[in-house]
Amino acid sequence: MANNNTISKTLIVAISLCLVCSALISFSAVELRDLQEANKTLDKQSKILSAAGLIEDGKDISSLFNSIEIKIVNLKTGLFDASINIEDFDESSFSRNPNTSIELTSDADIALLKRRENFQAIYLHYENESLNAIILPVRGYGLWGTMKGYLALESDLQTIIGLEFFDDKETPGLGGEINNPRWKSIWKGKEVYSDTGDVVISVIKGSVDKSSKKAKYQVDGLSGATITSNGVTNLLSFWLGEMGYGPLIEEMKSKESIDV
Amino acid sequence: MSKVKEALLNPIFNDNPIALQILGICSALAVTGTLYITLIMCVALTTVVTLSNFFVSLIRNHIPTNIRIIVQISIIATLVMLVDEVLQAYDYESSKTLSVFVGLIVTNCIVMGRAEAFAMKNGPIMSAIDGFGNGLGYSVILIVIAVIREFIGAGTFYGIEIMPLTTNGGWYLANNFFLTPASSFFIIGFTIWALRQWKTDQIEEPEFKISKNSLEAEKRTI
Numbered sequence: 001m002a003n004n005n006t007i008s009k010t011l012i013v014a015i016s017l018c019l020v021c022s023a024l025i026s027f028s029a030v031e032l033r034d035l036q037e038a039n040k041t042l043d044k045q046s047k048i049l050s051a052a053g054l055i056e057d058g059k060d061i062s063s064l065f066n067s068i069e070i071k072i073v074n075l076k077t078g079l080f081d082a083s084i085n086i087e088d089f090d091e092s093s094f095s096r097n098p099n100t101s102i103e104l105t106s107d108a109d110i111a112l113l114k115r116r117e118n119f120q121a122i123y124l125h126y127e128n129e130s131l132n133a134i135i136l137p138v139r140g141y142g143l144w145g146t147m148k149g150y151l152a153l154e155s156d157l158q159t160i161i162g163l164e165f166f167d168d169k170e171t172p173g174l175g176g177e178i179n180n181p182r183w184k185s186i187w188k189g190k191e192v193y194s195d196t197g198d199v200v201i202s203v204i205k206g207s208v209d210k211s212s213k214k215a216k217y218q219v220d221g222l223s224g225a226t227i228t229s230n231g232v233t234n235l236l237s238f239w240l241g242e243m244g245y246g247p248l249i250e251e252m253k254s255k256e257s258i259d260v
Numbered sequence: 261m262s263k264v265k266e267a268l269l270n271p272i273f274n275d276n277p278i279a280l281q282i283l284g285i286c287s288a289l290a291v292t293g294t295l296y297i298t299l300i301m302c303v304a305l306t307t308v309v310t311l312s313n314f315f316v317s318l319i320r321n322h323i324p325t326n327i328r329i330i331v332q333i334s335i336i337a338t339l340v341m342l343v344d345e346v347l348q349a350y351d352y353e354s355s356k357t358l359s360v361f362v363g364l365i366v367t368n369c370i371v372m373g374r375a376e377a378f379a380m381k382n383g384p385i386m387s388a389i390d391g392f393g394n395g396l397g398y399s400v401i402l403i404v405i406a407v408i409r410e411f412i413g414a415g416t417f418y419g420i421e422i423m424p425l426t427t428n429g430g431w432y433l434a435n436n437f438f439l440t441p442a443s444s445f446f447i448i449g450f451t452i453w454a455l456r457q458w459k460t461d462q463i464e465e466p467e468f469k470i471s472k473n474s475l476e477a478e479k480r481t482i
Binding site: 005029032036 | 319321322323324325326327330331334335337338341342345346348349350352353356
């Protein structure tokens with residue numbers, strides 16, 4: 001057997017191995033990208049539908065998703081903006097670009113986002129031509145990273161239908177329990193704004209006292225995951241507040257009252 | 261027993277990587293909550309260990325000794341990344357649950373162990389068979405753990421309801437402990453015990469015994 005331990009042989013083996021391996025990885029990444037992207041879209045659509053409780057067994061996700069209308073909203077004015085193409089909207093690039101986002105001051109930035117995009121894609125579901133559900137993308141910092149999800153509200157823009165996270169880095173078994181179906185189910189029917197219009201929905205420590213007046217604004221905390229629980233509270237307060245969808249919700253509520 | 265048969269079947273019960281060599285325990289704890297996820301993990305690991313043994317063995321005569329571990333790891337890591345890419349493309353739901361653990365196959369002692377112990381000394385085909393056998397051995401134990409955990413923890417078998425849960429209006433109060441990875445320690449322990457009752461040659465010599473004299477001395481003082 002030839003001596004493998006010379007410096008030149010070592011270098012040749014190391015370099016050629018790296019080249020072959022990286023070629024293989026790049027090839028597979030490029031080849032499979034389309035399928036992976038399609039899967040991600042499908043996953044996102046299914047999360048949107050399940051936040052609004054629209055998933056039906058045995059029905060195709062993409063055909064169910066056809067009943068959902070996507071609109072771009074200007075977060076500052078709260079008005080729908082048709083000038084931006086839905087295909088062109090990309091949350092992460094919009095929130096990084098200084099022209100399409102604002103820097104958040106530290107006291108406004110309760111969800112620890114640093115920057116907030118000026119536009120956001122929201123999802124509306126109509127049933128018999130009247131608004132049935134509005135699904136708002138929300139995100140905020142938990143313990144290890146940003147938790148991204150969808151909050152679905154009923155047409156009164158006050159009652160929660162569901163909260164669903166599609167991306168988080170929380171500890172499995174503790175903070176990761178934000179994906180637990182039992183925990184998600186207790187969000188249904190909770191209310192977000194107090195009579196004075198403040199965002200009061202919160203995840204509390206321990207379990208909710210059902211007899212309390214505040215019970216409809218409170219959700220049981222996740223045991224062992226206080227920081228994650230607070231993160232969820234913060235991201236909801238941010239996105240439902242005036243820096244988030246507050247203007248939109250105000251706008252929609254006032255429009256409704258004019259219609260009546 | 262022919263050599264091929266030996267390489268293929270020995271790791272299943274006689275020389276099981278988990279039960280006898282006590283390797284690859286961490287993934288056996290982590291991914292055995294439900295049978296479906298476990299099966300995907302078993303397929304992923306068996307694929308990786310078979311192919312990594314094959315490729316390591318293929319170039320074994322050219323690997324410089326001082327960088328051999330790095331070479332092995334590179335090959336294993338490449339295969340793991342490929343498996344992860346394929347999983348993301350064809351079974352996105354499981355890939356989301358498994359992503360961390362599929363990545364951790366790189367550090368799975370079974371894969372490294374077989375590459376270093378077997379593939380560096382044997383031909384490619386034999387090495388691939390050995391890797392496949394070890395993958396099967398790993399799978400057998402994982403499946404046993406997963407079936408027990410899913411059955412007691414959720415009352416289901418492969419997602420099919422066997423014992424209706426009280427939360428769904430049935431009679432079975434699920435034992436949540438079995439959904440936590442810690443329960444696998446007990447199940448692995450009992451599995452090893454059961455295996456060694458059957459194959460008694462696997463029972464290890466105790467490392468030390470209480471010496472007789474000290475006991476005698478104690479008796480005398482009493």
